[in-house]
Amino acid sequence: MSQLSALITSLQNPLLELEMDSQSHALEQIEALISEGSLHHSPQWAGHMSPAIDSPSVLGQLLAGAHNGNLLSPELYPQLVTIEKQLISWFCELFGQNEGHFTHGSSYANLEALWQARDNASNPSKIVYGSEATHYSIIKACQILGLEFQAIATDEQGKIDIGELSQACQHQAPIAIVATAGTTSSGAVDPLTACIKIAKEFNSWCHVDAAWGGALLLLPEQTALQGIEQADSVCFDPHKALGQPRPCSIILYQQPLPLLAGIDADYLKQPPQKTLAGSYGGELFLPLWCSLLKDKDVLRSQLTYRLEQARLFHQTLRKQTNWQTFYSPSGIVCFRSNSILDLTLLEKQGVLSRSKIKGEMVWRVVFASSKTQAEDVITALEPYF
Ligand SMILES: Cc1ncc(COP(=O)(O)O)c(C=O)c1O
Known part of the structure; x- marks a missing residue:
């Protein structure tokens, strides 16, 4: 235990040993990396299959x-x-x-x-x-x-x-x-x-x-x-x-x-x-x-939550749009519209991605993270309804 704590304490050493300029440059880069990775913790993140990671796994x-x-x-x-x-x-x-x-x-x-x-x-x-x-x-x-x-x-x-x-x-x-x-x-x-x-x-x-x-x-x-x-x-x-x-x-x-x-x-x-x-x-x-x-039920309840958010998202799209929707049991919902629907901006923000079903392009919303919320993804999409 003491060796592991010593290792954790020593994690800051490489930074402390740097010259002032290099130290602040490294800190800026670290902050930018943290901000980039926090994309997966956003309630609107549904672009791909990279989840917000379960915090105990960092240990x-x-x-x-x-x-x-x-x-x-x-x-x-x-x-x-x-x-x-x-x-x-x-x-x-x-x-x-x-x-x-x-x-x-x-x-x-x-x-x-x-x-x-x-x-x-x-x-x-x-x-x-x-x-x-x-x-x-x-x-x-x-x-x-x-x-x-x-x-x-x-x-x-x-x-x-x-x-x-x-x-x-x-x-x-x-x-x-x-x-x-x-x-x-x-x-x-x-x-x-x-x-x-x-x-x-x-x-x-x-x-x-x-x-x-x-x-x-x-x-x-x-x-x-x-x-x-x-x-x-x-x-x-x-x-x-x-x-x-x-x-x-x-x-x-x-x-x-x-x-x-x-x-x-x-x-x-x-x-x-x-x-x-x-x-x-x-x-x-x-x-x-x-x-x-702690117990296996934590992962089970996170999964149940994700699938419930996918179901809610699908239901809302069906109620509020005339888009064609594709629902799956595994937490991915796809859709397309007969009129032009350019969601490139949301794609860049990690809200959704493009994919194909039977060779035809669809928009894909992936409920991979237990932090993603149907309501927030709908809020991002509402201007296009
Ligand atoms: C169905 C399926 N199989 C295989 C893979 C490849 O997995 P990995 O990227 O972990 O190699 C993916 C990745 O998205 C996938 O969706």
Whole structure:
């Protein structure tokens, strides 16, 4: 404890040791950074999936920085190993999966999952199917792995068209199907049970990208993610949907991961598993652990609040405008108008962003932060009603 307090006290030293001019310049820059980051704490922030972070997690960031252990040598850090195991087993239970680990973001998780899919294949296909709203990290992953991504059309709500997926599989069986639980563009959740059933029929891997929508599993009454426990792999980002600082992402699997073949890392006590991450430590999960210390209901009630604000926002738009709206269960609301609606100014202020549904531009409002309030977003939009 005393070492950590000494470290925290020493944080101000680099500033105190500077010449006066450099000190005030550094302070100005620090203030500008604080002001820039406070965007996420504004009640009108709904531009992207970066939440206002849950304050206890800052303690976790400090702890992780001070600890700096590397889990490539787990035998040296039994405390860190225990905490990671506790968290992973909680997530495994939540998602109905059997093992997994933390990683740096869902771009990495998606690549790792498709890597396992490719090397586990019992069919010779190189095709990966996912909806046209699939996150671009899946397409990047396919390019890296020598696979071919083919986009399947979505319905009016942005969910994958199951009829089209089924037809495509009959035409050419895939090596994997990627279902998205909470698309980046509109928050839509693909019908998971149907996607998984089709994947099984064709002996294909089914990966669920639940980077954004996975948090819904915290709500006992939710039904949107039914069937997720049948997926071969699932990823989820607490750094998007649970108020956590980046990087905090998890990848979970149904089957145990193999060891990495053909690697001789004789300086390590344990041979590495077939995962993408190299060095990592508490920075990936100690902030989340601190957030959960008090009780898990805090994150659940923040999520309930966000979803309620999204519902309220949607209801108000429907009552007060004739705009076409797109509501999702995961906290993203999109809209467009038949007349010209130039919201570039609000886009610059972080109130909303642009996106596409079925190839057509829509405005997107993301309820990622538990500080975002429907009423304040409506106030920003009212001049355009
Ligand atoms: C559905 C989905 N999957 C994957 C990603 C990639 O996540 P990251 O930016 O953490 O790598 C995103 C990012 O927005 C996403 O929305």
